[in-house]
Amino acid sequence: MSDTAVATEKPKTSFRGSGGVRGWFGRQPGWVRAVVALAAAALAFLLPYVGDIPLIGPQLITEGIDWPSALFNMSYYVLLALGLNVVVGYAGLLDLGYVGFFAVGAYGTAILTSKDSVLYSHTGWAWLAAVPVALAATMLAGLILGWPTLRLRGDYLAIVTLGFAEIIRIVATNTQTFRGDRGFTGIPHPPGTWNGKVIFGVTDAIPYFWLGLVVIIAVIFGVRNLDRSRVGRSWLAIREDEEAAEIMGVRTTKFKLWAFSIGAFIGGLGGVLFAGEQGFINSSTFVLQFSILVLAGVVMGGSGNMAGAILGGALISYIPDRLRGISVGGTDLYEYRFAMFGVVIIIIMILRPQGLIPSRRRAMELKDRAKEVAPL
């Protein structure tokens, strides 16, 4: 008992010393933190109504796209960012093909439920029934990707993961079973009725956003607990120095595979939600730029920190959506959204190389390194 008390005491004191909002948050007793977290979650549920706030509200909401839909887009981007954060931020495995798992989740749902699927006469399941199978498939895909790449480091891993996502996209584009550009139509929506009305309809995106939010909160809890467990400490050790970790008895193979399959699982969740909301998917959704965008979000927000990943994931979806429908001097800014987004990424990374909300540990490492280096 006393051993664990000492072990948990030390790092906390060093965090409590830090200033700012997060320093304050860290110094509060457990119940205050719980209340603040609950309040934040409750506020997140009210986001669809942000446009009703006088003055500020109309500035925040997107003009060219229905605001709840924009929020739903943000929710699955946030999910993907959270999942990729496990792989890149915690375990330090550079994954450039994360969209592959998103695709497996979405296609897993589609092929089990859509009437266009070759399996339709056997399956034709409801959305909810397809979810566990699709998620199992993505975890398996995570293992399949993880297994041959265990020996690879850094950039070799990056190119193989990139290739993995491309292979999934090419298979989806060029095989009869996955229907390429024609895609799958009629993917059922999530179930449920309220006062005799269907909750998850086609016109109102708010329930989908709330569903996404519930999933996000569940994922945050799950990942937070993993991060503070043996698994999380092993990831950290692998990220910092794989050889040293292995020598100290960390089973690197096992925990790298864990990182891949948990990351894949979360990406699959995003895909399943996406398929359930859209009702239609085709291969052109799952392009490589998508994974690169999510990676940019994670690193921009603060790799290795969930708050950062959430912010980054939300921003990569929000900025382009917000630019839609704004015209300056006759040209629609939507046309320039990605170009401007690219410039924004560069500016943010130059001003805050450790990300917008960096992991505290990472920030300290960076400070240490900055002292060591001789100026160029």
Next chain:
Amino acid sequence: MNFSGLIDNFGPLTVAGLAQGAIIALFALGYTLVYGVLRLINFAHSEVFLVGTYACLIIWGWFGLDQNSARPDFGAMLGYMALGLVAAIVVSGTVALGVELVAYRPLRRRNAPPLAFLITAIGASLAISEFVGVATHRNQRGVPPIIQARTVITIGNTHITNLQILIIALALVMMFVLDRFINGSRLGRGIRAVAQNPDSAALMGVNKSRVISLVFLLGGLMAGIAAVMYDLKIGVTKYDAGFLLGIDAFTAAVLGGIGNLRGALLGGLLLGVLQSWAAGLFGSNWLHAAAFVLLVLILMFRPSGLLGESLGRARA
């Protein structure tokens, strides 16, 4: 699977693959040079290539050439080729230096973590390709027929065109020149020194910043040449051309051993030929999938590429 198709067309597929591979190899040099020195993937290199493909078209456009023009005579052809190459080299080199200045140098001053460089490079890549996309209305642009592909050598059913010979020869010459430059010149020695150990090199009086700029410039020059060759071979260019071929080039660099110049040549030629064979065997839709499967297989047995990592022989 079309085995007879592959066997019947083995010669033509191989030659076409070599020509494509030569372009990929020149393009891959930019990745491998920057990686050798900075240990970073220069994601924006694909856009360095892209601006090259447009630069020569714009110059040719000034002379009133478009894809419908008549083929120029031999002297004019030489002049246009030289102009196009110079334009592409100058523009690609400038953009490469610009990328280094905007996306890399500020981060290097702050000693940012490696992932931060990757993200600014991604940002630069996105910004450049999208600005080109907007400026060209995302339409493809045709290339004037500066060199008409014409069969000059026939071996069996293999027809080798003058263009294929030009591309392969130019790539080999450039590789040789670059190899001599890195391994034989004073500046090249500086590059190798920084690649081997940046801090020691700085202590020995090597100007690290200048070496890094030089490396970006060299990568840009090679990409410019690759861009002109690409234009002539493919006949059209588009705002996403750099991104798509960039994946191939990066794959080639990794295949040969990233950071290794000769590895880039080997990787590029090998990848080009393999893709060509895969296209013959499975159909052209599958060429990238086949290439990636092969890459995974090779990396499983040789985790640091075919020739291993080293810039020149510095690390061997």
